[in-house]
Amino acid sequence: MPAVIAADRITKSLGGLPVLDGVSLDVGPAEIHALVGLNGAGKTTLMRILLGMPAPDRGSGSLAGVPVSGAGARTWSRLGQMLEAPFAYPELTVRENVYSSARLHGMGRKDAGSAPEAALNSLGLEEYAARRAGTLSLGNRQRLGLAAALVHRPTMLVLDEPGNALDPRGVIVLRQLLQDACRASGAAILVSSHHLDEVARMAGRISVLHRGRVIGNLQPGTVDLERQFFDRVLRADQQRSDEQRSAAQGPGQP
Numbered sequence: 001m002p003a004v005i006a007a008d009r010i011t012k013s014l015g016g017l018p019v020l021d022g023v024s025l026d027v028g029p030a031e032i033h034a035l036v037g038l039n040g041a042g043k044t045t046l047m048r049i050l051l052g053m054p055a056p057d058r059g060s061g062s063l064a065g066v067p068v069s070g071a072g073a074r075t076w077s078r079l080g081q082m083l084e085a086p087f088a089y090p091e092l093t094v095r096e097n098v099y100s101s102a103r104l105h106g107m108g109r110k111d112a113g114s115a116p117e118a119a120l121n122s123l124g125l126e127e128y129a130a131r132r133a134g135t136l137s138l139g140n141r142q143r144l145g146l147a148a149a150l151v152h153r154p155t156m157l158v159l160d161e162p163g164n165a166l167d168p169r170g171v172i173v174l175r176q177l178l179q180d181a182c183r184a185s186g187a188a189i190l191v192s193s194h195h196l197d198e199v200a201r202m203a204g205r206i207s208v209l210h211r212g213r214v215i216g217n218l219q220p221g222t223v224d225l226e227r228q229f230f231d232r233v234l235r236a237d238q239q240r241s242d243e244q245r246s247a248a249q250g251p252g253q254p
């Protein structure tokens with residue numbers, strides 16, 4: 001099955017420091033692929049590159065088979081996204097924000113006029129529909145970001161820590177929405193998280209990103225994912241320090 005969202009050997013430095021080092025991964029149709037990693041591992045940077053900003057130094061991303069660097073309105077209209085701080089126009093109401101997202105993703109006036117109700121209901125935001133986005137709590141702003149990402153029923157989703165400000169009920173709702181998007185629209189979903197239990201319940205694949213490299217996968221449904229995660233991280237760090245030591249010793253040293 002061809003990948004819907006793909007990163008091919010993406011390398012990127014920011015502020016003179018390496019952030020991503022040859023990252024490759026893919027997400028197939030009707031698949032949730034989770035990216036887990038410690039703070040600063042490079043998850044957000046990878047997702048930003050897949051969304052077109054910034055460009056990688058080397059390697060490339062593609063969306064529905066189209067290189068990110070050449071993606072046009074048709075490709076972007078099939079994508080839903082939410083990065084760390086969910087974007088919303090603070091002076092617009094919650095409903096107006098979701099409507100704007102629907103229009104920006106290419107929905108016609110009529111469809112975009114009716115679409116926000118379902119998106120707001122599914123995220124439990126009905127009672128806030130007429131509130132200005134700037135007055136929302138952090139968790140409700142995240143719900144609004146998700147409603148805006150999902151309103152146009154995208155076939156590709158890139159979501160950076162979508163559950164980090166949600167209450168326990170919100171986390172369950174999020175999981176159901178993403179699984180529904182997979183089932184109903186065949187969506188390919190790349191999602192990052194710090195919460196191993198949460199991703200294990202929703203993802204079909206889990207990749208571990210550490211110091212800008214994919215260092216392995218975790219199998220959802222297996223026991224003690226936390227321990228498996230730290231085993232991989234410690235092994236990668238050990239390998240890195242061995243490599244650094246032998247590079248410092250130079251050729252010919254034991």
Ligand SMILES: Nc1ncnc2c1ncn2[C@@H]1O[C@H](COP(=O)(O)OP(=O)(O)OP(=O)(O)O)[C@@H](O)[C@H]1O
Pocket residue numbers: 014015019037038039040041042043044045046
């Ligand atoms: N604009 C920038 N200039 C310089 N360094 C940056 C910039 N943006 C990110 N970085 C660095 O790149 C590294 C990766 O950051 P990134 O936000 O991608 O990690 P992350 O895995 O999403 O972390 P977190 O889990 O904390 O959100 C960090 O060391 C960060 O300081």
